[in-house]
Amino acid sequence: MDGAAARQAAGSRLTDDVVAFAGDPAAMIDHLEALAGLGFEHIQLVFPRFPETSDIELFLERVRPEFA
Numbered sequence: 001m002d003g004a005a006a007r008q009a010a011g012s013r014l015t016d017d018v019v020a021f022a023g024d025p026a027a028m029i030d031h032l033e034a035l036a037g038l039g040f041e042h043i044q045l046v047f048p049r050f051p052e053t054s055d056i057e058l059f060l061e062r063v064r065p066e067f068a
Helices: 003-014 025-037 054-067
Strands: none
Touching: 025 054
């Protein structure tokens, strides 16, 4: 999934009061690294198309290994 498709899937979650992120795997890695740099040790992930699992699989294949 590319960044535009991720933002479309996130929909209104990107304009809600709670800060959300949507983008391609490289942008997600940068975002998570920035949060870690601020001292965050835990984050909560939401995959808006659940129970469809392609987003979760993409995260596990391309993003998670960067933080192992």
